[in-house]
Amino acid sequence: MKLFKPLYEKALVWAAHPQAERLLAGLSFVEAIIFPVMPEVMLAPMTLARPSRWLRYASVSLAFSLIGALVAYALGHYTFEALRPLFDSLGWLPRIDAMVGKLRSEVAGSAWGAFVMLVLAGFIPVPLKIFTWASGIVGVPMIAFIPGMIIGRGKRVYLLTGAIRLGGARAEALLHKYVEWLGWAVIALLVGAVAWWQLRH
Template sequence: MLDQITQLFMQYGIWGLFGMAFLDSFISPIPPFFMQIAMSLLDPGSALRFATVAFTASILGAPIGFLLGKWLGKPILQKLLPEKWVVVATEKFAKNGDAAVLIGAFTPIPFKVFTVLSGVFNYSLTKLMLFAIVGRGLKFFLIGTLFHLYGKHAKVLLDEYLEVTLLGAAALVAIGWFIWNKRRKRYA
């Protein structure tokens, strides 16, 4: 099913990539990452353009996920979970939301999880957008740059080193966030 949906979007080329990345921010079960790689493999010279399209669409879709979470999330959570769990989750997201959104925007975890939860837990839309720009930018442009520099050989590099690279980059982002947060608290 994943392949069929991806093939459906692939028929529309760059607009299909835009649509998939946009929908990934709030509803789609398929990350645009796979389509970006497939398109970059077919046309490595356009890899940075594909990265730009996926990045832009993903950022444009993020506020929709946020609003869906804000409007529909709490009522659904309150029906599914005890109130004390919702309160604890809200407190945890308020405390660690920056790291969750920043790291989540970069990792293979579906981005919609973070956009919707940001709305559910009343996280700052401004911060969501800022961290989405950083995390999604790193993710899409890392892939685009690899294909731009290494052409079709980038697929071999991604197959062999993708998990390690993403985990390493996520760790660097987490460390950077931790240092930034500590410095911000010290000067506040």
């Protein structure tokens, strides 16, 4: 089943749009709340087209992801019970409930545990929106939530745009060619890493 390559090719179309930066900002915002397509898929072609703007593009994506995360946090805190049927219909409810339980246990120990989980969220195969909603439901302290979101999402967008900036067209061509294999390989590695981390803790 092809998943990553079709999304990447669609992102190429978005990245060529005259308002690509605004689309990136909007995608980053709504993805943190509910949208399924990650904003990173727009960053590689946009950075390739204008390499000197790699830092700007990553910063725009991070800033609007953080704003979206705060909105999702507030929605989780104030409206979750009313929206449970919606999440159930989307198939998210079991994952949200599981994440709520795990975050609640981490927060009970210290805010540091929640911070670590949010940092790791950038590398595990669970959508960011699951963490943002669950954090609001549990009431993760802002002192842990905001830095965790900045580092968790920031390390992904800056590493990606930085790699494309350094590697240029060759890096983007390789990404396009092997994006499907890379996507599934990364997920497999991350699942293994998360399983190992959970066994250790």
